[in-house]
Amino acid sequence: MYSFLICFAGLGLFIFNITDKAFRFSPADWGWITAMSGSAVLLTVFTFQLPPQGNGLSLDSSVYLACIFIFGPSFALLVLLLSSLVLVFIEWGTTLLWKHLNNFAIYCILISSAAFIFTLSGGRQGPLLGSHLPAYASAMLVYFSLNLLLVGIFYYLMFHENLYTTLKDMLTDAVLAYLCTLVLSLVLTVLLYYNGMTGLALFLGLSILISYSFKRLFSMYRSIEERANRDQRTGLYNHSYFEAALEEEMRRSEASGQALSLAMIDIDDFKKYNDHFGHLKGDGLIVFLADLLTKETASTGIIVSRYGGEEFTLLLPGYDAAQAKVFIEQLRKLLNNSIFEGTEIFPQGCLAFSAGIAGYQPDVHFKSELVDHADQALYYAKKQGKNMVHIYGNQSSLERDIDFSQDVRDIEQQLNLFMYKDLETFKHSKRVFRYAMDISELLQLDNPARRQFTLGALIHDIGKLEIPWGILNKKDKLLPEEWEMVKWHVTWGKEMALTNDKYKELAPYIELHHERYDGKGYPYGFKGEEIPRLCRMLTIIDSFDAMTTERPYQPTKSFNEAIAELRACAGTQFDPELTELFIGYIEARELRPIGAAIS
Template sequence: MHRRRSYLYSFIICLAGLGLFIFQTEPQILHLSSSGWGWVTAMSGAAVLLTVFTFQLPPQGNGLSLDSSIYLACIFIFGAPSALLVLLLSSIVLLFIEWGTTPLWKHLSNFAVYSIMITSAAFIFSWFGGRQGPLLSSHLAAYLCAMAIYFILNLLLVGFFYYIVFRENLYTTLKEMLTDAVLAYLCTLVLSLVLTVLLFYNGITGLALFLGLSVLISYSFKRLFSMYRDIEERANRDQRTGLFNHSYFEAALEEEMRKSQASGSVLSLAMIDIDDFKKYNDHFGHLKGDGLIVFLAELLKRETGATNIIVSRYGGEEFTLLMPGYDAVTARQFIENLRKTLNNSIFEGSEIFPQGCLAFSAGVAGYQPDVHFKSELVDHADQALYYAKKQGKNMVHVYGNQSLLERDIDFSQDVRDIEQQLNLFMYKDLETFKHSKRVFRYAMDISELLALDNLSKRQFTLGALIHDIGKLEIPWGILNKKDKLSPEEWEMVKWHVTWGKEMALTNDKYKDLAPYIELHHERYDGKGYPYGFKGEEIPRLCRMLTIIDSFDAMTTERPYQPTKSFAEAIVELRACAGSQFDPELTELFIGYIEARELRSSDAAM
């Protein structure tokens, strides 16, 4: 699909560019003097030389050459037809130089893009009163506008290519290109004016001087980029293992999540931890322990060398594998093969390990669209790793894959642990304690109604139970105030979602509950807090928790609002559906409440 779009876009550009070329050069070719052809040939050679000396710009490494200064100077002195003939000759030479390395369609596309830029710049130059010949300060606006349209068209034509072919965000693409290339383009445009002066007054000598200056500038940029890459490489690499370091991993994870969200492609993250590393370190010393870390790093580099997997040293004996294009199943299989390879590897002292061989435990987490922050995906992989360790080590566990019995036991224990923490509300705010228990019971029923998988059920119900834990940080006087809260007090109350999230993140067992705590006051219309997420930017179960939380708040006595009956609360839910609440989930919850009330009425009769 990408290739088809690129060919279509290139075909359209080629038609436009070739059409403009023929229209502009047809009357000129037959009437060009021998002197004119001599200049065309000389300028073509200069353009080829500057194209060969293409350099890269930090930080992205986008390629840029100074050949545009040749074409612009041709426009200012000789006119568009001559500039287009210079483009034609230089393109033919480059076609032979790059034969077999660059596809023909790319040469044609490049030629067409330059034709459009040259023709448009020449038109603007004439339209603003520019005259071919020496550089005239009285016509400065014409030079500036011609150079501006040349630059803008280059930016737009390349930007649209990335937008159409790769579905990149057009604004972001153009912004990045502009940021990366603006100084180099300004340099090119100024050089075109310098060349105009040199050509008119010094002829071929001026062209030679200009080429010497341009080649030196290109070489300097090459050296600068090489130095930048060397410094970047050192900054992004772990010195001991040669793998990417933690900082690079964080940046790469954020970028890959952005790409997955934009394109819908799969992405997985694996975390690896050497089993019983402390025992080996204590027995053989830190020097041998470092050798073991390097040994595993070399294995990871070797086994992932033919893939696009990004391997990093996360810290100590932990490693991360960022796996674009791998879903959780294929990622697990890949890591499982790595584990077996390590088990079968010979390394001095491996007999002291409980497994009798080198081993690691690993956790795998697949990216989901409702994961907004990179820390969430890391937490998921970390929890899967924790579970793998808990199950006896030397195994790979996928986040959310537990046996039914283990889930039930863990869930019951988690409920007891959270309730112990909520008991602190007994002395501070008994109503918050009761509210949390009621919301938990609602969530249990709704999880059955939604037929949630076991992992989602655990997260949803425990998230409902702990969602107001951050209110423990709110002063007693504000929590129990009978009158309406002041704006300052209300702002403090709103902080409970952030405080609660931070409290959950202190315990590895409850990290995955953080979104329910933090996002249960977001609104469907984007007017909630703390982030103002809108619609499906809010995880589906967090949207449901918002409905349950609000319904219970409306139907129980609160010091700062009147209590509503179930019927009145249902009317309020429907009135706020589409603004505060998800309309579909609102109707589902209302159906559940009405059915429950009907069952209660029948039982009473």
């Protein structure tokens, strides 16, 4: 529809400016039209790319602008028509006809608009005049702005990019080159008017040299970028590139809804091989696997990186977790059947790797979360005997219960430190954990989300271990500086969780449980959907238990008073939908005889 509207507007402007005017040009004028058309074609052929994104740009616009300034819009549009027909012939079979038509229509809009503004601003066709500089500047500004806007909207519609971001990136990349193009149009105006064909030849020579220079610059940029993004030993992308690519692919997946999976691969018993044969042979094994991954993922769109040591990552756009597992299993079996020196020392009797897979979900807000999920799945695959591929969250029910119980015991061991420092915080954490267990059933969470939510609820106040005893147990109202120290517990707790690979995924629950729905919470001031859904629910549970339990620095509320407070703060402090869900749970729970005894 957008292309149709562009074509309709462009062709309409072309007909409006050309009707009956083309027959008024003399044979000499047509000679100039042909020469200028050839120049535009030549400059289009010498299109160059701009770093860092590689957006294409040609200097043919300088020809059209110069035609406007000297001969007028009708002349410029005929030059455009002839050059477009030649390009259709040159690119026949390689570029779709509708793209040529769309491009022609855009140029018609640019030329017609620039000519209109030029005349409106007092510009007159002919030699370059200093008194008309505002008219030249206005015409060039309109030409540049419309070009940026029309192409930006096209990319926005085609690739579902954010329009502001798209325009900003295009402006950043192309502004200097566009300025160069616009200045060259004034240079061509002077050369054409006073030097004729000689001036045109000089201009083409200068423009071609500039285009060639930009091509060389882009080639050098890509070469340096390639070296910076590649692991020197394996030739795969390095960790830094992987981080950037993961962030970009997560953003695309969120915008388009396309599936995305991340696989982490670790060579089994690599240390044993390295110790037995030496580091040189060990490096050879790493390169062998890298070559296999490169070959098997060629033309698939999968991004393979060396994560570090003997670990590799595969970023799989368009693959859900199940499809990713099928692909990684094929790689694993292929490696098992590969011949390599020294495989007899491996317990499996062959080359093998373990792999963990995590599928991207909309509630995964940080790339570190997806990496942690894949890393935990990899850890589980290793724990099950190696030479396995495991999807995050796909343990058996019994294995999940055993692992979950062990995690609860481990966290409780750390919380026991509160027994001497702040018994109320210990008891509060246990109560919030029990609430979270019930809510996870009410929300029908899948197993990974249930584990994260309940363990996150249990450990959410761990950072209070860093708060001095005197502040934690103070009976009076906290001073402003003491309150600021209390607020730091979310950051301290996050840092404590990040020291243990098993609890990295719990960091958001620790760090974000004091964010508010209206954006007035801490530590970041996240608002609404920026806060993960289960973190928003944890905020409600945490606040309800704090209100209904005796605390050193605030009076205790009854359940009914606490429910009224939750409703009063719904939409400001708390997510309104989750608030009503929790209130419904509390009211139903209090009607049960056993429920009244739990507090």
